[in-house]
Amino acid sequence: MTRQRIDFEPGGLSGKERRQGRRERASDQRHHDAPRTQPRERALPEPAVSGPFGPGLAESGYWNLAPVNVPPHQATSQHVAGIYPFVADAGLGHRGPILGVDLNADALWHFSPWETYADSTDRGSFSTNVLVLGAYRAGKSAVIKTLVSRSMAFGHQAVVPSDPKGEWRAVAEAIPGGNVIRLGGAFDTRLNPLDRGPRRTGVSDEQHEQMVKQRRITVLTSLVQAALPGAHLSAVEHAALLEALERCITHTGDRPTLRTVFTELSQITSETDRDRHLAHGAIQPSFVLRRFVNGDLSGLFEDHSTVSFDDDAPIVVVDTSELFARGDLVAQLSQICTTAWNQAVISDRDAHKTRYVIREEGWRDMTSLASLQMYQQWLKLSRHYGISNIVILHKMGDLDAVGEADSQERNLAYSIAGDIENKFIFRINQQESASIQQRLNVPPAHADMARQLRKGEFLAYVGQYSYLVDAFATSTDWEYELFKTDDAMELPGGSPGELQYFEPHDLDSVWPVDSDVDGWLTSSKELK
Template identity: 75%
Template sequence: MDQKPSRTPRHDRGLPEAAVPGPFGPGLVRGGYWNLANAWIPPHQATSQHIAGIYPFVADSGLGHRGPILGVDLNADALWHFSPWEAYVDSSERGTFSTNILVLGAYRGGKSATVKTLVTRSIAFGHQVVVPSDPKGEWVAVAEAIPGGRVIRLGGGTGTRLNPLDRGPRRTGTTDEQHEQMVKQRRIGTLIALIEMTLGARLSAVEHAALLDALDRCILRTDDHPTLRGVFEELGEIAGETDAAFHAAEGAIQPRFVLRRLVEGDLSGLFEDESTVEFDQEAPIVVTDTSELFARGDLAAQLTQVCSTAWIQAVISDRAAHRTRYVVREEGWRDMTSLSSLQMFQQWLKLSRHYGISNIVILHKMGDLDAVGDEGSLERSLAYSIVGDIENKFIFRVNSQEQTALRTRLNLPAPHVEMARHLRKGEFLAYVGQYSYLVDCFATSTEWEYELFATDDALAPADRDDSDFRAIDAAMLDTLWPETREMETGIEGWLTAGPRENTEEQ
């Protein structure tokens, strides 16, 4: 078994005979294939930028294949899958600690279409989509195009009412005392947010006590079915009491004037009484159309968004439903216009994981938060802190004015900020946990999705190009040409042609 194999002649193996005897043969001078000497190749010199382009291991492995496809990873030239819940349960270094998403970018950058692509494709994975307030009516078409989608229309003579003080379903895993305390905190938080947003100032201790007393009275009188109208009436009773303790009568005046707008003013017929609709737990997508109300001004839009969001949150804050939901917050800065609303928003973001919710906060620019409080105020600092703490971020094309805000407020690297200025429509920088990706969403969009999610119909170009040469048929040209008539070409004819014609017509 250890015998040495017999050598086969070179001729039998089809190899050419060596022209020069010896182990190296002619390869030493001619580069033959049996040359045993190593070839000397001069080193390649190039800049680090060019070397990075030819280095074979620059493509990232991505987030894996769990979750819906959201686009193409332009760095890896591979499909990019994303699900906030899959990223949250991922125990590797690519995992995240939050399910919420911040979407930031200038107008016509593809934000809305990308969000719609993500949530609609996620429906097949069992996730529900909830839009508490649709100020532009863009999501209505999406809900109507999806089988089973539900649209709740407010205003415009629909007669639909939502009660922001609804109790909502019972929280799972809580005692009776804990459940009652959570419901009471949500109700008083909604009332304070509405009143402080309208007044533009924080409630005093006396006003807070009067509002809390009115809510307790309304709950007792209505057998735990409080409404804004009921609280409004109780505040009127307190304001008329001359012997009320702690000057509660004085504290009831301002809150009552604010609620009067919702009960008897331009926002009446929407939120002051019992709800006339129910939230459909089984619908794949539920959209609250508030586009009719946003034309009444910014304050009306903010009050509407607070009431509709409070009604939605009362229903979906239930772990027993075993549903994972996207909550899309269009014009997200409207949820953060007062200290009380900011505190409610911050608490809601913290509890999102507990309830299986992914909040998608959409902003056009970081400057939107400058409308929150005064410069250096607690409100504005809290608003920037809330946005900065959202771990998952989708950054679309931004204007040059946003460079400083992105670096200081979101702590983005300078090269990424410069890249964000030159992104094409539908491209975005995705920050998931500690990793970043460059994604093109529209690279995977179908024609049906592209047409349904388009939001630039009013700015669409004409359906024909007037710059193209169009030949006119001779017969058609004759019909367009004016009729020939005899005219006097003399100087007298030119001067008197107009008066003569007018005389004949008269």
């Protein structure tokens, strides 16, 4: 290994000052290279040792008996940067809100799904959707809340169709103009999932009617199939639902509700002399909708909406935390209703609005084949509507709750998650390593690294590149207090309510120098 001397000259010097400095350095170099009048004492080489490197070799692996004299090299800082290429990555640029610190480049990391979608380079993305994956208390929700709240300064809005833990309610209440809709418990709020919703801009009457009809029948079929695990609607049952909906639209002046659809289904079951097959097909759907009218889901979705969607609010949150105490099935049915109610409003492309749709416990939107197909279609059309769906999962195993093993439903659920191009992977558990490699095509070195991430750190996959980001490094005290998910939340070395800051370049405590993945930390590597 040779040593080179590199001289730097500060900017702003005159020509005379530059020439004088070069003469002084040249004089010093000649004095250094001049022959010595007295012989130098040379230390004897260390005795040979035997070790893992072989007999006669020192621990360093070789003897260097005489220094190598290499002439100095002069260059500008622009050229010197080429001596050590790829040490720091260029990142995603400075468009969009700051989300954290890029630990590879030791620089601020900006992210906006709409900016990356507009980027035509290989750092751009073909989708605005984001998959967020990580273990409990890895910092997922706090980071997404940071992204959403900071994005509002850029004109973006946010919708949380179902807030199962009541975490987003505090965020909406803290943001001026935020709108919170609370369901269940002591609240008499009702949402009608069969609302027409506002007319979409730039479509004909026929197109608008077709879209409203399709959304309504999809909601009905999703509700029935979710309440009948493992069952699929037959053609006759689907026809009975459609017949009941059409009758209801006619009898109510195009203001259908789950209650009136249930009434029409009950009427169809008694018409055995008119159409025996249709009457039989209406039995199962009528029993499911009966739960919304007289059962454990009554008082929530069976009648006309008592609130409206504030289209101009920076954030709209539907707080369903009271409903989740009733069980998983109630939570799934409620999430289908609230999601459909929100989608009727936000799927207007010509409104020229960009919104985040945060899907906490996103697997609950994939409870049946009908809901999965609607979910997949919604993700595909997200960029068309100016929407960024943020799907949050604790682990890939969450999707095992969808359908049976090797069923069409479960395979479709895994396919939907894997097709989301932008991914934020937080700390994962030991058993999750193989799953993300197989399902998300994550390199083994990255999977090992994900097991050692600290709270608030995540691997970001955007386009063809990956980044190591620390989101909590830029958090403020106000954000930390607002975004923490529970009173027990504590950063390493801190206490509840106390924000700890970490140096982005202090990585030795997380990844040992001799770690197999240590080399990856020096640069962001392109994923092939």
